[in-house]
Every structure is written in C-alpha cells, then in structure tokens.
Amino acid sequence: MELLQVKNLSFSYPNSQDQALDGVSLNVEQGQFVLVCGASGCGKTTLLRLLKPEVAPFGELKGDIWYDETSLTDLDPRVSATDIGFVSQNPDAQIVTDKVWHELAFGLESLGTDTPTIRRRVGEMASYFGIQNWYHQSTDSLSGGQKQLLNLASVMTMQPKLLLLDEPTAQLDPITASEFLATLHKLNRDLGLTILLVEHRLEEIFPYVDVVMMMSAGHLEFNDEPDKVATSMKGHPLAAGLPSAARIWAGLDLEPPCPLTVRSGRDMLRVSFSHLQGERIPESPTQSSDESDEVIAAADLWFRYDKNLPDVLKGMDIKVRRGEIFGILGGNGTGKTTLLNVLAGLERPYKGKVLIDGKKISAYKRNAIYRNKLALLTQNPAAMFLKKSVREDYYDLLKTMEVGKEEQDSQIEDVAKTIGIESLLDSHPFDLSGGEQQKCALGKLLLTQPEIVLLDEPTKGIDAFAKIMMAELLQALRSDGKTIVLVTHDVEFAAQVSDRCALVFDGSIISQGRPNDFFSDNSFYTTAASRIARDIFPNAILCEEVIALSKGETSTVQAQEKTVQV
Template sequence: MIRFENVSVTYDGADEATVRDVELAIPEGELVLLVGPSGVGKSTLLGTVSGLVPHFTGGTLRGRVTVDGRDTRTHKPRELADLVGTVGQDPLAHFVTDTVEDELAYGMESLGLAPAVMRRRVEETLDLLGLAELRDRPIATLSGGQQQRVAIGSVLTPHPKVLVLDEPTSALDPAAAEDVLSVLQRLVHDLGTTVLLAEHRLERVVQYADQVVLLPSPGAPPMMGTPADIMKVSPVHPPVVALGHLAGWTPLPLSVRDARRRSGPLRTELSTRVAAEPRTEARPAEPRPRAAAPRTLTRFFRRPQTPPAPTGTATATALGVRRGRVEALRRVDLTVAPGEIIALMGRNGAGKSTLLNTLVGMVEPTTGSVTVGGRTPHRTPPAELIREVGLVPQEPRDLLYANTVAAECAAADADAGAAPGSCRSLVSALLPGVRDDTHPRDLSEGQRLALALAIVLTGRPPLLLLDEPTRGLDYAAKARLVEVLRALAAEGHAIVLATHDVELAAELAHRVVILAGGEVVADGPTAEVVVSSPAFAPQIAKVLAPQHWLTVSQVREALS
C-alpha cells in the first residue's frame, strides 16, 4: 500500500538529511508503528506519505514515495485527500471550522459526498469516539484531549484507505486512548484500512501493532520487523519490556497480560522486599542517589532563591470556576507545599488545565479563593507574578516568538534577569545537539516543549506548572525531564503537572490528585492513589499487584 524507495529528505539550510535512504514497504490492512527517539525524523517520514513533505514544508525529497500507486512527488496533498487521512501532533493546526459537527463534515464536503452519506458517517464517528455530547460545542472551548479526538474523527469520516497519525494519544487520558486505539483496530481488522502511526507512549500501543519500524538515530536506515523482534534492540521501549529485560524473560512481554503471566517468581522474590515509598513531606526532599541531577543542572539550581511563603507555595480554597454553562471547577481545595511534586490526573475535560490557568492568573475564580506566594494571581501584574509562578502550556509554541533558539534563550535571560547563557545551558541539558540558529518551528513537538520548559525554568519561579509536559517526548527525554524536576524540587520549588502519563506520575510525583467533573475525587500519596485505580495505574503496578511497586527502577533497586 505504501512504498518508500531510497527516500531522503533534506530541509532548506540543513547540513544533513533528516531521513536518509529509506527503503520500506507497508502492507495493506496492517497497523504499523513508527518508533524512535525525538528528532530522528518520524514526523518527516509521515509527512512524505500525505504529500505535506515537501509540498507544504519545503525542502528536497529524493527517491520516491507511492501510496496505492500514486506518487506523492506529483500528487499534492489535496490530490491525496480521498486516499490518505492525516492527523498531526498539533490538532489546532488541523481545524478549519468552529464546531465539532462542522469539523467532522468538512472533509466529506470537500470530496462532494451526498448529504445523506455525510450525516450517517458523522453520527457513526461521534459514537465511535465518544463525541456525541460535544457535537454542538465550539472547538475552542474543548480540552486538548477532546480536540485530539475531534481531529482524529475529522479524518475518519471520509473513509480513507490510509491513516497517518502522529502521536494520536499524546493528549488523551488512558480510557480515551484505549477507545481511539480500539477504533483503529476495528478499521484495520474490519475494513482493511492501513494505519501508519508514530507514538512515544509505547505502553499504550505496541501490543496492537502488526509491525514496528524503528528509526534508531537521525539519518540512520530504519529497521522493520515484528514488535517482539524490534523491542529487543530498540533504544525506546515500554516499562513491561524494560521489566522483561531486567528479569531475563524470553520472549519479551509486550503487554501487562504477557508480563503478569511470567511474573510469579518475580513477585515471590519481591514479596520479602519493601518498595521505596514516594516522599510526601511538605519540605524540600533530597534527590535519590540513582536519580541525582546532572552536575550542570545541579550547579544551575544551586543559586540562592527567595524563601517560599510559610503557608505553602499555593493554596486553593473552595475554588469554583464557571465558563458559560460549564462548571469547570467545583469546591476544589488544594495546598501545594515547597519541594512538593503533585500530579493532576483525570479524564479529558476534568478541569486540570483550568486549575493550572487559575493558579497562574489567566482565569478568575467564580467562587472561592486562590493565593500563590501570598498573592492573588488574577489581581497581580504579570511582571510581578512571573517571579512567583511559571506555566508551560500544552501548546509550547504559545511561548515561542523569536526566529532562532539563541534569540529565544537571550530573551528568556533578559526577562528573568538571569546571567547570559542560563537558558542556553538548560536547553543543552534537555536538548543535546540543537543548534543556536535553529528556528523553533523546525523543532519537533517534543523539542519545542523542552525549549519552552527551559525558558520558564530560567526565571526559577517558586511554583512551576506544567500542562502535559511529556507530549512528544521519548523515554530518554522524559528521563532528563524527571532529573530536572527532581533537582528543582530538592531546591524547594513546588511543581504541579497536569498529565495523562501515568508512568511519569509514578516515577516523579509525591502526591496524585484526581479530578472528575471539576471536583477532587482523590488526593493522596502516589502509591496509594494510582495502585487503587485501574485507569491510572502504571504498567509495573498492574504486573506486580497487589504489591506496591510502581517503576522498573524501584524493582531494580530492590533486587540489587
């Protein structure tokens, strides 16, 4: 169905090809997973299938890409629209209408389908993706995860033969991600649709893939094989595979069910050991020896800082927020202490982003009160509030305005009153190998997020808020992020992150707060909250339940 023949892509101004000498054949009616570290060219390779590369992005395409016999060099994206449906990493860039129902119908209108056919397919897609209750909602009022589902639905309605998806579950809660993946399986198994997708959260999708394509490093030739074969050699793999490597299991498990079937002896051995509990005391915690921050980061965060307010870095009391007819938050009580890392979790639309935006002063409470560092956020001038709290939003491009990475870093140093080079040192730690003259729009989604994080961290705010901080990050980049955040917490910074990444919460958070319908339904130590929740438990907790093990690193330390 899809054939790559000696394909190389070089962008204008780049010294080397982003992808080089790709020879692949993607069979019809299979779900093929594209994996690899951030920045190796996964999005570029996907773009060549839809014709976006090079017709929209520019650059030079050498070789040949054909989809069902059509050459993407001679067929522009609009000439492939009936054949290929594409959803990129940024759903906002995908939308052309204002409401959910209109967006689902737009692609079919462009293809001239009959109104009766359009109506039936819209209803089918609303039900498939759980969007029926949102059909009349303006897209701008939806959460990031809801927008992601609408973007996926808009390319399903024309019934393309090929679906190309870039990080399709990155903004979805675990239940919604399962729903989307089950829809993709039905399309593959029942309709013979060919699905090519790139995804960093392999724990969600690898067990569903028919084949896996690995891009090991920038410019390196890809490897293609079964999931089990590729996971043996892949530098990126889910926690159950890491546990399989640690325990010496052959073949390696790809799902929780596979791992649990083999975990009996391991559970017996671990039953005499005690899992290290996440620290929950409201004071700066010393970093664990195995997770100590790199020296460059430790030096960066060892400068004097303003002592946090004794009553806690942030407090919300009986907080309520209403947006039109929607009660986004209801009676929320939350206290964030210095040195504490809190993970906000819950379904898409539960109110996580609204709570962060209220803490940073972008949303005014309807009822109740919020204080950050002794200030009321929505009444504090931004120039003063930025020294108390910093937010890395879901869309990192909202923080990026300059034409180069160097210019962004220089502006961040100036705004924060930091020494020249402070922001750049953080960028180097988070994004090894990124050049100063790179335009932010030429970075991958994960790289842009890391740059936005470095910009906010340069100001060293006592309270750091992160909204979906691991979208687009591979496991290595996520590990570097964990090191940075642990170093910050050890220095007394409070961190609140809204995330659907249960593995990140298990690795990093002292506390987990679960929101549902705008209310706090659970608030407690990470191990207690996530192990008792089937939806938000990490893979290792499911494999080794009822014992309270959360991560592979905990198991490794116990066995050693």
C-alpha cells in the first residue's frame, strides 16, 4: 500500500529564478526504508521539508502530495503532527525543554494526551532507545549523539507512521553516526516504520535501505534498489559517496551484481584477485621530510580542566615535522581537541612544555604566535564568524591585523581564489551549507598567513564531494609549505590526506606512523577499503590503491604517493 505519493512536484523559493524542485514524482510504500541522496543544493532537503506541512518552506508549489490517500493540503493538523515525524540535522536547535523526560513528553503534551498515557509512551520509548539512564538529566549535559537520539525518541513517542530525517548524522562523529543509523534500521525492521532519510554518509546506510533516490538539480535521477543505483552510477560525479565496495567494483569494471558491504566486497576480491595475494603498496622511496626539523615539539604534557577533574592529557608527547600533514585520530573524550587547544596556546598544561618552531609558547608575546605563525580552526565553523557577510568578516580580521586598506582587497581575493569561495564572499555565513561554512572559516584562518594550521574536525557535516575538495585544498596548502595538524574522527579522510597518523587513547598517543602501516595494523580503527582488501593486499587502505593493485598498476600508485616538499 502506498503511504506517500508525490505527483509532478515543482517548487521555487521566493525571489529565485531557479526551480528548487522540478517535476518530482515518487511513491513510498508502507514499511519502506528510503534513502534520498545527492550533492548539496540538489533539492533533497526542500523535498523532505515539503512532506511535513509544519516545517514546509514558503514558495511557489505546483503538483500534489498525497499522504495515506489524503492531499497534504487537506490533512488534519492533528494527524500531520502525530503521523509524520521530522528530525533535522542540528541536534541542539530541536531540543525545546531543559529536561530529558520533559522533552520526551513534549509532543504528547501538545496533543493533549492524559498523564497515564504519556507516562506509558515515554517509558516505553525511553527503554527502547536506552535513555533510562539519563532520563532525569538536563538536556544540556548530553553529548551530540545522545541529543540526536533524544530528538528521534521524542518524535517516536507520538507513534508516527512516516519518519522524515534531514541529514540527522551531519553533526555527529562517524562512530556515533553509525550507531544512529543502526537505530533507524532497527526501527524500520522492528516496527515496520516507513522512513525517508536524507543523508550523505552512504557507506553504512546503503546496504540497509530498500530504495535509493538520487537527486540532482531538482529532479530525481535514480530511483531504484541500492545495488541497481550503485551499478548505474558508474562514472557519475556523485559516485565518490558510495560505499567503498561499490567504488572498488566500479573502478575495476567488474560484472554486476555490485557489492555494497565490506563482506561482499571481500568476496568479490577473493573470487577475482586471489592470484595477486600479498601485493603491497611500495614504501615511498624518499623520506623527504627532514625528521629533525620539528615545527611542533611537545613533551610530557599533563592537563586537566579543573583541580577536581581527571587528567585529560597524561604525559602526551607529540612531534610534528615541518611541511607535513599530521592526522590525529581517536574516540570521543580521549583528549584530541584538548591537545589541539594546548598546542594552540588556548589552554595551558600544568606540566610539560610546548615548543612552536623551537620557541616556548609562553615566549611569544601577546598574540605574536597568531601572526603568521599558527592558527586554529575550531570544531564549530559557525563560531568563526562575527559579521553579516563573509567579506565583512574578513575585513574585520584584516583590520585588527593592521593590514592597509589597499592591501585588504587583494589579500581577500587571493585567499578566495585559493580555496574557491569567490561566489560565497557576500553571503551571510549562516546561510551557507556545512561544507561552504567550513571552507570560508578556513579562508578566514588563511588570512593570518599561518605556517602551522591546526584543524579540528574539518570534515564534520560535509558531503563526499566537499570532502574531496577539502582534501585537495589541504594538499595544496601543504605544497605551499604549510604544516597541518588535523584532529578527525573520519578515518577515510585521515588515510587520504595524512603523511603521518597518530591514535590518541587515554590522554596520550599510543601509536603513530605512515597511513599505510598505521591503518593496516588496526582491524577496527581503519578504512572500509582496508577491511575489504586486507586478506589480499595487506597494506592497501584507499579504494584507489586497491583498484591499482588489482589492476597491477603499482607504479602509478607510487607516482601518486605523497611527497613532502620542504
């Protein structure tokens, strides 16, 4: 039975010539799990919001939307509030009340449900989602993942029949995100709930869903089962976001069916390439970075936020060489962000010292260290902007740096060109997408012309395509001679860009090395490509490496191997 029908839907925002949606037709059957994906600005969020009258954007709408054989325009507000649940991407902004239990009850209170029923529904959902341990806490004390789970649970207490989710994992780290997606899968499987999910993190969700709808420029490009969509997307610009198994399959031009999971990817390699077993990515012959030229050297750092709190850094040692990209990985709460703040001089360790360019951090007077030496991009790019447009914000920074009026424009032009944000300069920072915000924040940081760039989660909330751009950008910065330290949860990204990686656990670095050695030693904390290929190609960690080895093209890999310019 069809729960949702969209017929020839077109939509345009006021004051805009472009059609955000252009003749979209689709059907969703009861109990289906539908994934909607596509590049930023393809209209997927607009489509999703139009399906929920309470959050629908204003603009010109043509075509029909039918929910359960009723036109959405005639739908009783009470039915639309209960039956269609909506979860958006910002975990914080959706939470209304100060206590977890109150948030869970909020929707039912609005509907005028009596106390015993609310008690039962809230209790039921709290135990289903494992919330009972933090049921009485304030919402502010929760982690991002818990907040998003709470948002989901407080929609579920209303017992919706259709659940709409707009990039629910965009603000979460990959591990929390995959837990969240697994919860969605469970809801669909256990309760037969119909789910429409907009998402750009495809690696894990792809095998779970029944239907994939791929959108581009306001219309549906593909609408089929996941393996068929993956098959027909061969060579498509958005294919970079597909699961690693599918990307390797596409790169090798193998016969269908297209594998979607690590397990089926492994089977595929075993069947076709077991004769190549043991082939390795060669060590890059030149150890080009000068090992003794350490631009950051910190030894035996101990840090805690308060006298009575436990240590966050416990004897942390870290050395970063000039001109390299150093990736720091690790779980939540292991001290990665704290380490970055300490290296940037924003927090002071109670023991140990940090040398930046051979000089103690405390020896830099006032803000001398932030002038042409070091800059930090914090996790929340929205917090980087103070003004109404990106350009004004840049001017503001240059003014405090005492750059002459004449030079300001040329410097801004230079930076905008380097990172490709010329068209975004006059937008309001809050109107930009996650990836655009991240780039503009990076641009602001580059205006200070730092030698050392510290980045905290630069890929948080950005899609696969923007991630590739970010990787290219970082590599370009490195070839300009900048040193980059990045803290990330994103294993794939770290494997792709880093020269060296380190794993932080329990307040210190427990292992570090070149990505190919580092990740092939880990069995869990590693890339999907490495998990697929490790039986046959022990040290391949990227899809491109697996493809090249399978094709016997090790020389090209070698050519691609990153060389560090000093």
